Amino acid sequence: MPSARTLAAQLPQAPPGGQIRIEGWVHRRRVLATVTFLVVRDRSGLAQVVVRDRQGLEVARSCGEETVISVTGVATGNPDAPGGVEVTDPQITLLSEPAQPPPVDLWRPTLDAGLATILDHAAVAWRHPARRARWQLAAASLSGFRAALDGQGFTEVQTPKFVSTATESGANVFQVDYFGRPAYLAQSPQFYKQTMVGVFERVYETGPVFRAEPHDTARHLAARHAAARRVRDRAGAVDRPPGPGGEHQGGHAVPQGPAPPDAVILPPRGRGGGGSWVLTASISSRASRHSAWASAAISVASAADK
Numbered sequence: 001m002p003s004a005r006t007l008a009a010q011l012p013q014a015p016p017g018g019q020i021r022i023e024g025w026v027h028r029r030r031v032l033a034t035v036t037f038l039v040v041r042d043r044s045g046l047a048q049v050v051v052r053d054r055q056g057l058e059v060a061r062s063c064g065e066e067t068v069i070s071v072t073g074v075a076t077g078n079p080d081a082p083g084g085v086e087v088t089d090p091q092i093t094l095l096s097e098p099a100q101p102p103p104v105d106l107w108r109p110t111l112d113a114g115l116a117t118i119l120d121h122a123a124v125a126w127r128h129p130a131r132r133a134r135w136q137l138a139a140a141s142l143s144g145f146r147a148a149l150d151g152q153g154f155t156e157v158q159t160p161k162f163v164s165t166a167t168e169s170g171a172n173v174f175q176v177d178y179f180g181r182p183a184y185l186a187q188s189p190q191f192y193k194q195t196m197v198g199v200f201e202r203v204y205e206t207g208p209v210f211r212a213e214p215h216d217t218a219r220h221l222a223a224r225h226a227a228a229r230r231v232r233d234r235a236g237a238v239d240r241p242p243g244p245g246g247e248h249q250g251g252h253a254v255p256q257g258p259a260p261p262d263a264v265i266l267p268p269r270g271r272g273g274g275g276s277w278v279l280t281a282s283i284s285s286r287a288s289r290h291s292a293w294a295s296a297a298i299s300v301a302s303a304a305d306k
Helices: 008-013 054-062 115-120 129-150 190-200
Strands: 019-031 036-042 045-051 068-077 085-094 175-178 181-185 202-210 223-231 246-249 252-255 264-266 276-286 293-304
Touching: 008 019, 008 036, 008 045, 008 085, 019 045, 019 054, 036 054, 036 068, 045 054, 045 068, 054 085, 129 202, 129 223, 190 202, 190 223
Parallel strands: 045 085
Antiparallel strands: 019 036, 019 068, 036 045, 068 085, 175 181, 202 223, 246 252, 264 276, 276 293
């Protein structure tokens, strides 16, 4: 038996005719008269197993979808199989009890189930490839955000999520009982970042923020995972008040001045206005084997002149 496990995504690189071992969940089972096809899912993708011998057919037909198995067999080329390679002459070992039929069909291209069913069986529904891709997209976006800012000298910080008072006016907060004292879930890490730029000059954070605003639209969230950055300008000020020394952009006052050499010049905004410059970094990451791409374009400093 091969000592090293082969992931589904690594199967196309396996030497033809070589012995391999894959492990994962039975994603789909297709039982025919003389052959059974098992599609095995692991963290990297899908692999097809072809079962023809009597003993293997008995084992394959006894394990329902989502049963965890280990398969040792021969890597065989087949252009119709996922990745162009399938596993033949398999020896199947059950690593769990045969699973009951899942409440949703995970092998279908789309998850055809109602919201109540998806929520009640979230631990299973999240295994669907299209729903797994959402987590992979989010992970790739955060990875790109971190990589871009780390490459420009930023330091990641983690700020408290329990605060003694609201950090922004005009927004409701979630109040909690913190050992007999009132506390609130943080609306924004803004004040902490303003403090930490005095230490590191450039800081950023990825973390949750909370707003107790019961909006009934798809464009508002009471809780979200935010990726935010703050940078100290050359004059040493974090923010400048609006007016001759600066203007508000995106809710924060930003410094004005000539663009540095590595800035990207943006086209003019408004009628007869001047341009603006931003220091940007972008990164694209392969989010999943379904060719989903996530990109993060991060502005790390900006100035505008209308």
